[in-house]
Amino acid sequence: MNRAYSAQAVRDAEAPLLAAGEPLMLRAARALAEHVAEHLRSAASEELRGRGGRVLVLAGAGANGGDGLHAAALLRRDGIAADAIATADRLHEEGAAALRAAGGTILPLADTAPGMLEEQLATTTVVLDAMLGLGGRPEVPAALAPLLAVVRSSGVPVIAVDLPSFVDATTGQAAAEALLARETVTFGALKAGLLLPGGAERSGSIHLVDLGLSPHLTAAPTVLRLEDADVRALFPHPDRDASKYTRGVVALAAGSEQFPGAAVLTASGAARTGAGMVRCLAPERVLDLVLRERPEIVTHPIAETVVDPGAVDLAAVGRTDALVVGPGLAADDPRATAGLDGLREGTGTLRRGVIDAGALSALTTAHRFGPDVVLTPHRGEAERLATRLEVDPELPGAQLAPALARATGATVLLKGAITLIAPGDGGPLRAQDDATAQLATAGTGDVLAGVLGTLLAAGLPGPDAAALAAILHGRAGRLASRDGRQPLVALDVAAHLPEAIGTILAGAQP
Numbered sequence: 001m002n003r004a005y006s007a008q009a010v011r012d013a014e015a016p017l018l019a020a021g022e023p024l025m026l027r028a029a030r031a032l033a034e035h036v037a038e039h040l041r042s043a044a045s046e047e048l049r050g051r052g053g054r055v056l057v058l059a060g061a062g063a064n065g066g067d068g069l070h071a072a073a074l075l076r077r078d079g080i081a082a083d084a085i086a087t088a089d090r091l092h093e094e095g096a097a098a099l100r101a102a103g104g105t106i107l108p109l110a111d112t113a114p115g116m117l118e119e120q121l122a123t124t125t126v127v128l129d130a131m132l133g134l135g136g137r138p139e140v141p142a143a144l145a146p147l148l149a150v151v152r153s154s155g156v157p158v159i160a161v162d163l164p165s166f167v168d169a170t171t172g173q174a175a176a177e178a179l180l181a182r183e184t185v186t187f188g189a190l191k192a193g194l195l196l197p198g199g200a201e202r203s204g205s206i207h208l209v210d211l212g213l214s215p216h217l218t219a220a221p222t223v224l225r226l227e228d229a230d231v232r233a234l235f236p237h238p239d240r241d242a243s244k245y246t247r248g249v250v251a252l253a254a255g256s257e258q259f260p261g262a263a264v265l266t267a268s269g270a271a272r273t274g275a276g277m278v279r280c281l282a283p284e285r286v287l288d289l290v291l292r293e294r295p296e297i298v299t300h301p302i303a304e305t306v307v308d309p310g311a312v313d314l315a316a317v318g319r320t321d322a323l324v325v326g327p328g329l330a331a332d333d334p335r336a337t338a339g340l341d342g343l344r345e346g347t348g349t350l351r352r353g354v355i356d357a358g359a360l361s362a363l364t365t366a367h368r369f370g371p372d373v374v375l376t377p378h379r380g381e382a383e384r385l386a387t388r389l390e391v392d393p394e395l396p397g398a399q400l401a402p403a404l405a406r407a408t409g410a411t412v413l414l415k416g417a418i419t420l421i422a423p424g425d426g427g428p429l430r431a432q433d434d435a436t437a438q439l440a441t442a443g444t445g446d447v448l449a450g451v452l453g454t455l456l457a458a459g460l461p462g463p464d465a466a467a468l469a470a471i472l473h474g475r476a477g478r479l480a481s482r483d484g485r486q487p488l489v490a491l492d493v494a495a496h497l498p499e500a501i502g503t504i505l506a507g508a509q510p
């Protein structure tokens with residue numbers, strides 16, 4: 001599990017070490033220089049061909065610039081050409097002195113003639129983004145915009161120092177012009193902004209350098225990211241004596257005349273994740289479709305004309321460990337109302353379940369749930385729900401998801417390129433980045449609801465079930481699209497779930 005911290009928590013952890021005279025900056029710079037040298041040596045570093053190895057540091061005013069300048073000095077001592085452009089009026093004095101002493105040049109940005117930057121970049125192998133780190137605000141000063149544009153269009157790979165510049169280290173909020181790093185070498189601890197939307201897209205692969213901060217990181221992490229090892233630890237495995245009932249029964253209130261396919265997709269997601277049994281409550285015509293694709297589903301027909309939620313008797317359905325309500329339902333579908341009532345804290349008969357799509361539209365301020373109930377809105381649904389619950393719908397996702405969790409008591413899984421999970425019990429946000437943009441196609445959310453329903457039925461706590469569902473769904477999507485290279489349809493995602501689960505449990509990269 002990755003644990004990421006606010007900028008303040010990292011500064012607080014550094015403070016006692018700095019007070020004790022620990023050379024943190026030199027330690028950081030040494031690790032950075034080693035990483036860059038390795039990047040240059042790496043056979044995979046195609047940029048080296050015909051270009052030689054030359055490093056250009058974009059150095060800002062603060063300690064982040066200091067890291068970059070010291071690293072450049074160390075690279076020079078290793079025989080690697082490294083120079084800097086100063087992007088601020090001041091520079092970290094020691095860092096600048098070290099680079100000059102090692103024979104490097106530092107050119108103030110204001111002194112670069114037109115065309116000079118392009119020329120310099122044409123002979124550069126790697127750019128080190130050391131403009132701003134922990135202290136950076138997500139706004140690009142006008143004087144720096146042309147530099148960023150030239151670096152971007154040069155195509156020279158960027159390694160971000162500590163975190164990409166113009167990204168807020170705590171919230172991930174990023175200036176639109178901030179550079180996209182291929183890699184980020186981050187010091188002491190992961191910063192929350194590296195895992196959150198905004199920062200995450202700009203960070204590339206993240207390499208954490210140990211500065212000995214851990215014993216001093218007393219604040220709780222603000223963002224978590226679960227990994228394959230967590231799936232291996234948490235994924236419910238049938239034991240020798242397992243029965244379909246011990247594995248968990250998931251009931252789906254999904255699919256309508258208007259959206260019959262949603263039931264097929266949700267049922268496929270649930271069954272392919274290893275449910276002991278999947279029930280489906282739907283009109284006959286929907287169930288016929290479901291059975292054609294998934295004959296193992298246990299069907300519970302409801303009258304197409306039923307309008308009274310009281311006529312949908314969840315208790316009569318038989319043993320159910322988790323309920324998925326909403327895929328393919330209109331807000332006024334009686335199954336939505338009955339499902340929400342069934343999952344309600346205190347009065348409901350069920351404790352675990354997923355509230356998706358149409359059922360989210362039926363949710364009001366009167367509803368309250370526990371953390372093993374998971375709401376699964378996409379951004380548009382989250383905004384509409386927020387408006388009804390008197391939460392500011394314009395909040396960024398990393399704040400909107402927790403606000404919705406507080407307003408409902410439920411765990412909130414906010415879908416998107418990065419899936420954010422705010423636990424209903426107030427625990428740290430989880431930010432999962434496992435997917436591919438090929439998943440942006442109708443019906444994949446229904447599959448996700450089914451996956452999540454099965455994990456909840458197996459007894460996983462809501463936040464863990466939600467994180468695992470995001471990982472498995474994302475991995476299945478990547479397998480189905482050959483790592484994003486080819487299009488997929490939602491049923492392909494369900495079809496690849498067993499392989500996704502199998503490769504993760506085997507510890508192999510697919």
Ligand SMILES: NC(=O)C1=CN([C@@H]2O[C@H](COP(=O)(O)OP(=O)(O)OC[C@H]3O[C@@H](n4cnc5c(N)ncnc54)[C@H](OP(=O)(O)O)[C@@H]3O)[C@@H](O)[C@H]2O)[C@@H](O)CC1
Nearest residue numbers: 014024025028062063064065132133134135136137139162
């Ligand atoms: N502490 C340690 O032990 C260690 C720290 N380490 C390193 O230190 C880094 C943190 O350094 P830092 O605190 O000096 O902040 P940093 O981000 O370099 O610069 C802030 C400056 O930028 C300015 N500024 C802000 N936003 C701006 C904007 N949008 N556009 C323009 N300017 C902007 C702001 O000035 P202001 O405008 O607020 O007056 C301020 O002067 C950390 O990320 C890591 O790399 C490592 O060496 C390991 C040990």
Ligand SMILES: Nc1ncnc2c1ncn2[C@@H]1O[C@H](COP(=O)(O)OP(=O)(O)O)[C@@H](O)[C@H]1O
Nearest residue numbers: 415416417435436437439440442443444445446
């Ligand atoms: N750009 C993207 N990158 C990665 N995953 C995405 C992207 N866009 C959507 N997804 C994922 O695809 C799924 C879409 O769900 P949703 O919008 O509810 O679709 P539907 O309602 O049509 O089933 C979610 O799991 C979401 O996280």
Ligand SMILES: [K+]
Nearest residue numbers: 129132163165
């Ligand atoms: K940086």
